[in-house]
Amino acid sequence: MRVTRPVPPCDLAREARAMRGGLEGASRRVFKAGRFIDGEEGHAFEGEFARYLGVRWAVGVSSGTDALRMALTVCGVGRGDEVILPAMTFVATAEAVIHTGARPVLVDIDPKTYCIDVRALEKAVTAKTRAVIPVHLYGHPAEMKRVQEIAARFHLDVVEDAAQAHGARAAGRRVGTFGRMSCFSFYPTKNLGAFGDAGLVAGRSPGDEKKVRRLINHGALQKNEHEEVGFTARLDELQAAYLRVKLPFLERWNQKRRSLAALYDRLLQGLPIVRPAERRGDVHVYHQYVIRCGSRDRVLRRLVELKVGALIHYPRPLHLVKSLCYLGYRKGRFPVSEQLARTALSLPIYPEMSPQDVQAVVAALRRALAGTEVPR
Ligand SMILES: Cc1ncc(COP(=O)(O)O)c(C=O)c1O
Known part of the structure; x- marks a missing residue:
């Protein structure tokens, strides 16, 4: 690629x-x-x-x-x-x-x-x-x-x-x-x-x-x-x-994150993903810009091949983390958390990023998503 x-x-x-x-x-x-x-x-x-x-x-x-x-x-x-x-x-x-x-x-x-x-x-x-x-x-x-x-x-x-x-x-x-x-x-x-x-x-x-x-x-x-x-x-x-x-610099940096997120929101429209939401009246500071997608692990592998530093936050909800299994919760107990862990993909977002960087990530994601469907 x-x-x-x-x-x-x-x-x-x-x-x-x-x-x-x-x-x-x-x-x-x-x-x-x-x-x-x-x-x-x-x-x-x-x-x-x-x-x-x-x-x-x-x-x-x-x-x-x-x-x-x-x-x-x-x-x-x-x-x-x-x-x-x-x-x-x-x-x-x-x-x-x-x-x-x-x-x-x-x-x-x-x-x-x-x-x-x-x-x-x-x-x-x-x-x-x-x-x-x-x-x-x-x-x-x-x-x-x-x-x-x-x-x-x-x-x-x-x-x-x-x-x-x-x-x-x-x-x-x-x-x-x-x-x-x-x-x-x-x-x-x-x-x-x-x-x-x-x-x-x-x-x-x-x-x-x-x-x-x-x-x-x-x-x-x-x-x-x-x-x-x-x-x-x-x-x-x-x-x-x-x-x-x-x-x-924190306020300026948060503003920058928000404008990068707005650009992602615009450029990602129409792709088979779920974009992050912002509740009306709240201000999200996009520590992570987390989308949800189908075939997530395959999409991540393709992005990494395309030199896009996407990450997963987090691959397991707490009840399925080894150190916390002793709490005794079974798989299936927290379906929304489990679905997020299965489909979440954090796209790069940091104040030093340029709009061209966002465009490059979106171009790579378009290719990586080929053949995938909106996640369930
Ligand atoms: C949600 C959340 N809680 C707690 C922590 C713990 O912070 P620290 O790594 O500074 O101990 C982190 C940081 O990694 C976090 O993301």
Whole structure:
């Protein structure tokens, strides 16, 4: 097959080159201060991100997974509790629940937005349910108003997993401002990515902030004063300084993702695929642009031959992931999640992409889809 124009799944080296001056300045500031944990960069970034979101506080942590683990622990989730989450998400959402000693209870997803099915959520609540984790999957907001109503009715805590949705909005409000706490990942490929692992917990209650700060620092707010058994889960100064350089670009980058998505939407019309949806009144930030297609694995192989960096998020819903099989859910239990896992294909989308790149991906996809039908 003749390759028209190779398009990688993302281009982090190009992004870093474009910001080189700012990043080198940030490194110099940190080396000069000689403080690599719990310093000015971290505190400044926390304030800047909290202002960006519109929340009272934000605490930088070592990863998105640790953000979830800390938030759940602060909510008091532990052994004997159940936490409800969607069957289709990255495995980390369930791992964080398991790390607290609680049991993840999976529910299916909405067939349009791919976020938690709120009717299934309502049905899954038991006397043991302590919290729910709506995941803003691929950058599309979960149905937060309904999640909040259900949580209030059953006295559940809401911990948002916003790892894929920095800047997305539901009903005019940024995701990450709805739950008791919200969790972000700054894994390098995220809409706001660090140069290593990093994450953040945001919230409103000053009591929760204090508990998160204590927990990430061996249970101590002051040196040698360990009030509880905690973790090492702090954000380091270099990552915070780099994130401060990148945060002012986040809105522009999200806009760029949205315009690339709009171009994909236009160019993909008429092809035998299902395009991503955006619920009216919501703002999707396209961490991933996920289509659904028939003969997905064959289409993916053809795209890879054509040097298009398409990926699968995710090939298995959580109940069919080996490490989580012990939960005891059978194949067929979450049909919408299973259908998405069978047919999902993430097309390249990142701010450095050009309209010509999108055209090249669509041209390659047209060829790769030959002989396939709209997926069921
Ligand atoms: C939905 C979701 N939740 C949680 C995480 C965990 O974040 P991290 O990789 O920073 O631990 C990720 C990131 O990969 C994610 O996509």
